[in-house]
Every structure is written in structure tokens, then in C-alpha cells.
Amino acid sequence: MTSRRQLLGLTGLTGLTGLTTALGMMSSLTPSRWAAAQERTVVSLGTATPGGGFPVYGAAFSETINQTDPTLHVQPRNTKGSLENIPLIESGQVDLALVTGEPLYEARNGIGIGSGKPPANLRLLTAMYSSPGMFAVNGDSPVRRIADLLGKPVAFGAQGSGLVVLARYVLDGLGYDMHKDFQAIFLERAGDGPAMVQDGRAAALWGAGIGWPGFATIAKSPRGARFIVPDAAEVQRILAKHTLLKANLVPANTYPGQPQALHSVGSWSFVIARTDLPDDTAYRLARALHQGAGALGERLAQAKETTAANTVAAAPSSDLIHPGAQRYLRETGFLR
Numbered sequence: 554m555t556s557r558r559q560l561l562g563l564t565g566l567t568g569l570t571g572l573t574t575a576l577g578m579m580s581s582l583t584p585s586r587w588a589a590a591q592e593r594t595v596v597s598l599g600t601a602t603p604g605g606g607f608p609v610y611g612a613a614f615s616e617t618i619n620q621t622d623p624t625l626h627v628q629p630r631n632t633k634g635s636l637e638n639i640p641l642i643e644s645g646q647v648d649l650a651l652v653t654g655e656p657l658y659e660a661r662n663g664i665g666i667g668s669g670k671p672p673a674n675l676r677l678l679t680a681m682y683s684s685p686g687m688f689a690v691n692g693d694s695p696v697r698r699i700a701d702l703l704g705k706p707v708a709f710g711a712q713g714s715g716l717v718v719l720a721r722y723v724l725d726g727l728g729y730d731m732h733k734d735f736q737a738i739f740l741e742r743a744g745d746g747p748a749m750v751q752d753g754r755a756a757a758l759w760g761a762g763i764g765w766p767g768f769a770t771i772a773k774s775p776r777g778a779r780f781i782v783p784d785a786a787e788v789q790r791i792l793a794k795h796t797l798l799k800a801n802l803v804p805a806n807t808y809p810g811q812p813q814a815l816h817s818v819g820s821w822s823f824v825i826a827r828t829d830l831p832d833d834t835a836y837r838l839a840r841a842l843h844q845g846a847g848a849l850g851e852r853l854a855q856a857k858e859t860t861a862a863n864t865v866a867a868a869p870s871s872d873l874i875h876p877g878a879q880r881y882l883r884e885t886g887f888l889r
Contacts, residue, residue, distance in 0.1 A: 604744015835877025
């Protein structure tokens with residue numbers, strides 16, 4: 554059980570000085586805040602490997618909720634990514650987890666990598682942000698289109714990442730096989746990818762999202778970055794074959810040295826919840842998240858897309874939204 558000292562964040566205070574400081578801090582709490590600190594609901598959040606976008610988002614998400622509602626304490630933890638997060642949620646080993654749209658689609662329908670398994674019983678807490686997929690190469694690379702990467706080493710991300718699943722769909726839509734047509738590299742940590750591109754071990758890094766850390770690292774390097782996306786005809790081919798994907802836009806100047814908007818395909822990423830997460834907990838999480846939307850956006854630019862309106866619009870079905878979150882969305886008029 555979590556002690557009062559841990560709940561109050563005093564674990565680093567030791568000795569007489571620490572005790573004096575702790576007592577001073579405790580005495581400054583109002584009765585209502587002291588009661589809230591004693592009764593905090595601890596919520597675990599599965600993210601992904603260090604260096605990717607999910608741990609960064611998870612930190613901003615947790616800090617925002619914990620600051621907005623003192624009765625909640627969200628604790629992020631690193632995982633292997635979307636493909637591990639779904640079974641972690643199903644088995645109740647985490648309360649919340651971050652997933653990209655493609656693994657969520659496959660899990661819900663019992664297809665793809667999860668083929669042979671019954672459809673997963675999952676619930677959504679909120680939409681996170683849109684995830685347009687693309688490749689990044691060094692700014693002085695001769696690569697100009699996806700076909701130029703055929704036969705070359707490409708870092709597709711961590712093996713358990715949903716970004717790998719997105720790449721599989723995008724390339725399949727173009728008639729390519731990730732394993733046969735490229736020298737596919739799968740990473741232990743998402744953060745290892747940029748260095749592989751910069752030192753020549755990989756010709757390109759695959760990723761997705763606005764403000765994705767791997768892309769930002771390459772773009773800020775002395776050589777800069779060039780982003781490779783499907784052309785207009787390729788976008789239509791992909792969307793025609795895989796209707797779960799949608800056209801996505803990366804606004805101009807999202808990354809250094811990217812003066813023009815980029816058109817690609819992708820889906821939304823979500824925060825999912827275990828089905829037996831108490832409705833009141835899900836309600837308080839949704840309320841704190843959206844009441845703290847301004848602070849969340851200041852912590853992380855791409856998190857400005859984490860809105861109640863986007864949750865309702867991006868959810869495959871409103872029935873998939875957790876009942877507690879549905880309650881908040883109805884109270885605020887976003888869901889009828």
C-alpha cells in the first residue's frame with residue numbers, strides 16, 4: 554500500500570532536516586488537499602520504449618492529470634509499445650495504455666498479428682493525436698521517393714511498436730513487403746534510430762506523428778533531414794486498399810528545414826483503458842485531462858490534438874469509449 558509519505562512526494566527527504574521539511578509541507582495542506590492526498594487513486598499507464606513519442610506523451614499526460622486532480626496519480630511505465638500494451642490491458646497489468654490505430658484495429662477484429670485470437674475487449678479513454686507516417690533521411694541523401702529505398706536498410710522502429718504495423722499497411726498498399734523489399738531493421742529502443750541514419754547504418758528512419766522525437770533529432774542535426782511521403786497517386790492506392798487508414802497532413806515547419814506541408818496517410822493514436830476500470834475513475838481521468846488541456850498543450854505541442862471533440866470524431870464507435878469517459882463527454886455536450 555502506498556504510504557502517506559509516498560503520496561505526498563516526500564520519499565527523498567531523510568533525517569531531521571527531511572522530517573522538519575516534511576512536517577512543514579504537511580501542515581501547509583488544507584484539510585481537503587490532505588484528504589485528497591491520502592485517498593489518491595493510483596493509475597498505471599503503459600507507454601513504449603525510450604526515445605519514441607509515446608513516453609514523451611505519457612509524461613505530459615500524467616503530469617497534467619496529476620496536477621489538475623489531486624485525487625489521481627497516473628504513473629507512466631515504459632513497455633515495448635502498442636503490441637505489448639494491448640495484452641497488458643487485457644490481462645489487467647496496466648490500467649491505461651497508449652496504442653496506435655492499426656494495432657487497435659487488428660486487436661478489435663482479431664486479425665493481422667493477432668490473427669487466431671478472439672477480438673480484444675478494449676475501451677478508449679481519449680484520442681491522442683493523428684499519426685501521419687513517413688520516412689526521414691539525411692538532408693544530403695539522394696533518396697527522393699519511397700521506391701528509392703528498395704533494397705536499402707531502413708529502421709522501421711521497435712519491434713513492439715505500432716509504427717511497424719503502420720509501415721506494413723502503407724507499404725502493402727504500394728505492393729511492397731517490408732521484409733522482402735527492404736533490409737528491415739527493428740530496434741531495441743526507438744531512440745536508437747536517428748543515430749543509425751546519421752552514421753549510415755540505415756538509409757532512412759520510419760516514424761509518424763507531429764513532433765515525433767526521432768524525426769526532430771535528425772532534423773536538428775547539422776545535415777538536416779528530408780522527409781519522404783507517398784505521392785498523391787500512391788496515397789490514393791494505399792487508401793483504396795486499406796480503408797482503416799486516412800489521409801493525414803503534416804503542417805509546414807513542423808520540423809526544422811520542412812518549409813512545405815507534407816501529405817501522407819495514417820490513423821489516430823489512443824489512450825485505451827481496461828474494461829473493468831471503475832467508471833468513476835475513468836470519469837475523473839477524462840475530466841482532469843480535458844480541464845487541463847491548456848497545460849497539456851504547453852507541455853507537448855502535438856498533444857493539442859487531445860480534445861474531447863477529436864475523441865468523439867476519431868473513435869471507431871462511441872460504444873468503444875469507456876462508460877466513465879462517455880459520462881464526461883455527455884455532460885460537456887460532446888456526445889449525445
